Amino acid sequence: MDAEKEKQLPFLTGTLPQILTAQAARFGTNGAAIREKAYGIWQTYNWQDYLRYVRQAGLGLIALGFRRGEAVGLITDNHPEWLFSELGVQAVGGVTLNLFTSAVVEELSASLNRIRATFVIVQDQEQVDKMIAARGKLSHVRNVIFIDPTGMSFSGDDPWLVSFRDLLSGGERLDCDRPELFPGELHRGNPEETAMMIQTSGTTGMPKLAMLSHRNLTAMGESWIRAVSIQAGENWISISPPAWIVDQMWGLGVALYGGMTMNFPETPETVLEDFRDIGPSRIITSSRFWEELASRIRVRMGDAGWVKRRLFSEAERVGRAVVSRQVRKEPIPLLIRGLHHLAAMIIYRPLLDRIGCANFLSAYTGGHPISPDVISFFRAIGLNLKQCYGLTEGGGIFQIQPDEEVKPETVGTPLPGVQVRIAEDQEVLVSSRAVFQGYYQDYQATEAAFTQGWLRTGDAGYLDRDGHLMIIGRKEEIIRNKSGDAFSPDFIETRLKFSPFIKEAVIFGEGRSFLTAMINIDFGNTGSWAEERMIPYTTYMDLSQQTAVEELILKEVRKVNEQLPELMKIHKFILLYKLLDADDEELTRTGKVRRRFVYGLYLKLIEAMYTAEKEVRVKGKIRYRDGQIGEIDTLVRVIEVL
Secondary structure, three states: OOHHHHHHOOOOOOOHHHHHHHHHHHHOOOOOOEEEEEOOEEEEEOHHHHHHHHHHHHHHHHHOOOOOOOEEEEEOOOOHHHHHHHHHHHHOOOEEEEOOOOOOHHHHHHHHHHOOOOEEEEOOHHHHHHHHHHHHHOOOOOEEEEOOOOOOOOOOOOOOEEEHHHHHHHHHHHHHHOOOHHHHHHHHOOOOOEEEEEEOOOOOOOOOEEEEEHHHHHHHHHHHHHHOOOOOOOEEEOOOOOOOHHHHHHHHHHHHHHOOEEEEOOOHHHHHHHHHHHOOOEEEEEHHHHHHHHHHHHHHHHHOOHHHHHHHHHHHHHHHHHHHHHHOOOOOOHHHHHHHHHHHHHHHHHHHHHOOOOOOOEEEEEOOOOOHHHHHHHHHOOOOEEEEEEEHHHOEEEEEOOHHHOOOOOOOEEOOOOEEEEOOOOEEEEEOOOOOOEEOOOHHHHHHOEEOOEEEEEEEEEEOOOOOEEEEEEHHHOEEOOOOOEEOHHHHHHHHOOOOOEEEEEEEOOOOOOEEEEEEEOHHHHHHHHHHOOOOOOOHHHHHOOHHHHHHHHHHHHHHHHHOOHHHOEEEEEEOOOOOOHHHOOEOOOOOEOHHHHHHHOHHHHHHOOOOOOEEEEEEEEEOOOOOEEEEEEEEEOEEOO
16 A cells, blocks of 8 residues: 555544535535436536435435434435435434335335334335335334435425435525534544445345444444555446445445546446446455356357357457466466457457447456356456455445455455454354444344454355465355265256256255255346247246246256266256245345245256156246236246266
């Protein structure tokens, strides 16, 4: 780290709103703190704007009756109002809980009641409708504050509903009447106070609420700044849900601490176009984003003419050769180096520019294991994608791959100020200033989360000879076959999902003589493949039952089997007639499979794969994409691989 940056770090202390105040004084009206795209136009907020809206939001809540120490629920998308609301609540001594906009009424009401939320700030009409549906159960909620009034169908005279614009106006009026109030409340804040609660993923039960202090998040920000050469004013784009620890860690930790510019895309569908507009230098998001982007690229290349396909294939082969030698720290022959440079000019750079990723200095993936093939694929075409590791209780991502030592199969080394060790039972343990305060109103779970002062991650892993961490998988999800051999289902599943035609895969085999899989096809890519071959279909279920599709997926599974040791090879699989869905409790809101629930739900299909049955009749209910519930009566075929 250079001397100038070192000088900047000591004054970045205090609560998150206090740090925002320091950054507003430092940058003033120079440079962008936040940018948002709306109706095709980028709107810019400087650092003084940022602080002003936070000030108005916090004071607006006080004007509505908010009292220090109360909790506020946030149900928002990736927009500046998320930051204004969250930091505004924290500035006046409140605690926030971000919830997923995709959550159903019952989930939202249960979470809001757990924390006794006195106010809820929501994005739009959809979320307002959920609050109105739950109104009778939300006895603690004094007001629901909505950000986007578009399409609102309720009467405007309901005092329970307040617009975000009116919230800001109320805060502005209070500020004029009592200009000393906000500085006073801001000064009362203590970095050790709880800033927010984050729901854990809840793969094995009801989500717990992890409490994170201001100190936890600023410590994580400082660690990232010390580890990565991030400069003030660099562009970061926020595309993961605010309810996920990753965007909280970066938005309120790294970006705020480092003086970065936060960018919000217009819609999830315009992300790649928005990439091209702003040329972000950093991005961190889920493995699913990179899996889907890799699939999209590979499908597009597969549909190109023979010449383009051949050029891309050869360029990728050269790129992988370079990546392989870099991992092994071997010299790169002059010929390969020259071919790689040529491929970068005529293949890689135009491709990355087309998908808006040409300016990335580094890109990170976390939240769920990702196939090393995906990492190698992107690095082969010139994108500096690196796998990292963390968890909500650890304050976010605390393990990253150094630029000079990227190993696709590992999650790298700890950030500065973070200690990681492996317990005797191979559980990964972590210690740092970013480790959470505990679980909200759950002393027993909090106590169980630590051993001798170290946070228990629940993941099994080991350190290689270079000190890089290799994650095997969740301890409770490790599969032991009939012979007692242990291995991680994630290891196999991530390799299956590298296929552009496989969206999700779940491996089974606990106590069995061989492994089986339940697979979700990628509806978009597989549908395009089917249409090109004039294969008719109507619904996802219809497409998944096509014989040609079964044969397509069989080839993909066999490709993966070729890479696996004998004990890990898949013997049979089924194509599930529906997509696994968080609304059906099959996935968490962050997209992780709830294995135990899925196993129990589809036990009949799973058991069939361990018999001589060739097909299974399924009767029941299915939720369609529009939310409608329908009856199904279909046959699911058991497909033999070996």
